[in-house]
Amino acid sequence: MIDLSFLNSFADSAFFWSALIFSVACAFTGLAAVRLSLKGEAVTSLMAISTFTTVAGVSLFLISLPELFNVGFARDTAIALLVVGSIGTILFARLFRAGK
Amino acid sequence: MQIEISVIIYMLAVFGFVAWNIKKGSFVLDPSKLVPVMIFIAVLAVAILASMGIDLGIATTTIMKIGAAGILFSGTLPMVAAGIGFLRFGDEYGINIFYVRNHIGGIVDCVSSLVMIFVGLLIVRLDLAAVGFFFFMLLPFTSNALANSYYYSYQRRIKQ
Numbered sequence: 001m002i003d004l005s006f007l008n009s010f011a012d013s014a015f016f017w018s019a020l021i022f023s024v025a026c027a028f029t030g031l032a033a034v035r036l037s038l039k040g041e042a043v044t045s046l047m048a049i050s051t052f053t054t055v056a057g058v059s060l061f062l063i064s065l066p067e068l069f070n071v072g073f074a075r076d077t078a079i080a081l082l083v084v085g086s087i088g089t090i091l092f093a094r095l096f097r098a099g100k
Numbered sequence: 101m102q103i104e105i106s107v108i109i110y111m112l113a114v115f116g117f118v119a120w121n122i123k124k125g126s127f128v129l130d131p132s133k134l135v136p137v138m139i140f141i142a143v144l145a146v147a148i149l150a151s152m153g154i155d156l157g158i159a160t161t162t163i164m165k166i167g168a169a170g171i172l173f174s175g176t177l178p179m180v181a182a183g184i185g186f187l188r189f190g191d192e193y194g195i196n197i198f199y200v201r202n203h204i205g206g207i208v209d210c211v212s213s214l215v216m217i218f219v220g221l222l223i224v225r226l227d228l229a230a231v232g233f234f235f236f237m238l239l240p241f242t243s244n245a246l247a248n249s250y251y252y253s254y255q256r257r258i259k260q
Contacts, residue, residue: 004154004162006103011165014107015223018172021111022215025179029208032186036201039191043250044198048186050242051205054235055179058212061228067165079231086238093245097252 012067019062026055046092053085110166114173122177142167168222175215182208198250202243209239 030052037048060078063069121128129137142163149159185204189197216232219225 004149004158007149007162008158009103010106011162011169013103014110014169015165015172017107018111018169018176022172022176022179025176025183026212029179029183029186032183033205033208036186040201043246043253044201046249047198047202047205047246050246051186051208054209054212058216061216061231065223065225065228067223075227082231082235086235086242089242090238090245093242093249097245097249099253099256 015067019065019068023059023062026059030055030059043093043096046089046096050085050089053081057081057085110169111173114170115177118174118177122181138167164222164224168219171215171218171222175211178207178211182211195254199247202247202250205246206239206243209235209242213239 033048033051033055037045037052040048057078060074060081063071064073064075064078117128127134145163146156146159149163150156182204186201189200189204191197193200213232213236217229217236220227220229220232
């Protein structure tokens with residue numbers, strides 16, 4: 001007979017630690033993107049900031065999950081970052097292309 | 101203590117499989133076979149748990165949460181590799197290094213959106229999956245617009 005409490009604890013613990021490690025990896029990539037945005041030219045900075053908004057949005061969405069830290073307002077911030085960040089990147093890329 | 105050791109073993113197994121894929125340069129198991137195999141393993145695990153008298157809903161939720169943890173672990177390695185790539189490829193590689201950085205940014209976007217979609221589906225948070233799907237649909241346009249704007253701004257600089 002498999003112990004269900006062990007399996008439940010394993011699932012909870014694995015999900016918590018995986019989300020935490022993934023968030024740390026996202027933070028590392030975000031810091032690298034910020035470094036790139038500070039030393040590159042305009043389009044490179046735009047690309048790096050787009051990457052930073054992506055990883056920040058995913059990390060915020062993960063910490064808003066009830067299985068993890070249950071920070072409710074982080075979900076709305078994450079949706080705004082992911083949606084508006086992508087659309088803003090496309091708009092500014094069009095502006096840079098036109099040379100304005 | 102036993103649970104933490106099990107989590108570490110699970111993490112190392114997923115990391116090892118992802119690293120094996122990266123080292124090989126292609127998928128060890130073709131994705132058209134990998135996804136059905138993973139679904140078959142999950143269904144088999146749920147069936148074994150249900151046959152042992154465990155409630156079907158609880159067994160399904162537990163197995164899906166373990167699968168979501170595996171998805172998150174498998175997304176960690178490409179994310180770290182992308183961060184190292186951002187730090188590694190400097191301006192000394194010439195003007196076309198932008199396209200390499202854009203490719204790395206595309207990997208970050210792709211990993212993020214796929215993790216959001218699959219984790220959202222596995223832990224039954226459809227808002228997470230919906231935002232991930234929207235982002236997955238939008239990210240090719242973002243990368244294309246960035247590469248396009250870099251190309252035309254570079255051509256303009258040459259003319260000037």
